[in-house]
Amino acid sequence: MAFQILINIAIAFIWMLLRDEANVLEFGIGYVVGLFILYFLRRFLKFRFYFARVIALVKLILLFIYKLIEANIDVIRIILRPKLNIEPGIIAVPTRLETEWEVTLLSTLISLTPGTLSMYFSPDAKTIYVHAIHVPDKDKAIDEIQNSFEKAILEVTK
Amino acid sequence: MIEVIVSIFILIGAALSALGSFGIMRFPDVYGRLHAATKSATLGVISIMIGVFLYFLVVQGDFVGKFLLTILFVFLTAPVAGFMISKSAYNVGVKMWDRSTQDDLAEDMKKYRKNRESNS
Structure with a gap:
């Protein structure tokens, strides 16, 4: 569970860097994108989404x-x-x-x-x-x- | 418009607090009184806090997080206080109302006491 949140935060961070903007809004968008990625990959996760x-x-x-x-x-x-x-x-x-x-x-x-x-x-x-x-x-x-x-x-x- | 909403929240809160204290007088025993004290007072305080929070947020334009924290702490403390008071009241043997219908705890309590004595 904690591992999934870490991945999600990492995705959000990467998104923020890719967009070249360091603010909370981009981080939030990245977090939502990360949620979608995790949701579609949930079959490969060991624990429940x-x-x-x-x-x-x-x-x-x-x-x-x-x-x-x-x-x-x-x-x-x-x-x-x-x-x-x-x-x-x-x-x-x-x-x-x-x-x-x-x-x-x-x-x-x-x-x-x-x-x-x-x-x-x-x-x-x-x-x-x-x-x-x-x-x-x-x-x-x-x-x-x-x-x-x-x-x-x-x-x-x- | 916003002032009407704020007033409604605060009036509801005040009414609930008043009814809660009225209930403390009306109920016949400690346990019944705790019902009135833990429930009505909790929602009353929360309602007033939401009203005040909205007032500062919309009218004054300040986000005051402390009011939201107050709600959280009331939620945390009211049940614990109710629990401790009723538990200690039962432990020192405060009688329940004579029209109470059942008391599952009385027999189990004897069992627990016996266990504790045989262990020590």
Whole structure:
């Protein structure tokens, strides 16, 4: 992965020298040209084309912003309701993520999304305990976390 | 035109912060209050920061990167603060609301404590 980025920067640099102009714009154009070259040569690369990861990361960020706004509307609706009609509880969410920073990222995203707040890890970091503000259906809540965020994080890191 | 957009951002931010603090009073237990504190406040601050950033960028013509950095740091710190407060609240045994429906952590916690004692 790092090797691909190095090649890409090298191509951009060569492009800049060939054009006889040393500025950021030419470097940027060269970088895009390098991306295309790497894309068409992706069959010969040992690893996955690295830009696919960047796209996955952008998708993750968009999903996150969408969920963040949804979370706020949810919480505000509960706050403004005259009667507190909620069933809070702590649920254990098993996770497939392996490295520590992936789990950290997942728990951060959980904290900032609809009605859930990560509050404890099991010692082996395979389970995140989540306090949810409204859990009528436990399995559905677990499913939602696993299918949205965990999947998006796996796209970026695998 | 740009001033209208900036005002909308700042008003939304102020409203979210106000509702967030209102939520801190309304929720029945520590954990519920943390929900209000971590979510509404985060988006409120972000919204105000975007408004201020746009104002300086378009009206004054200055690119002030510090406002964008503020958004990043709020994102990084709010969940960590929420996590640490709820974790320590649970550790010292703060009770959940009596209408809470389930607590998966209670049994597992006993197991972890036992493991730790037998190891040490």
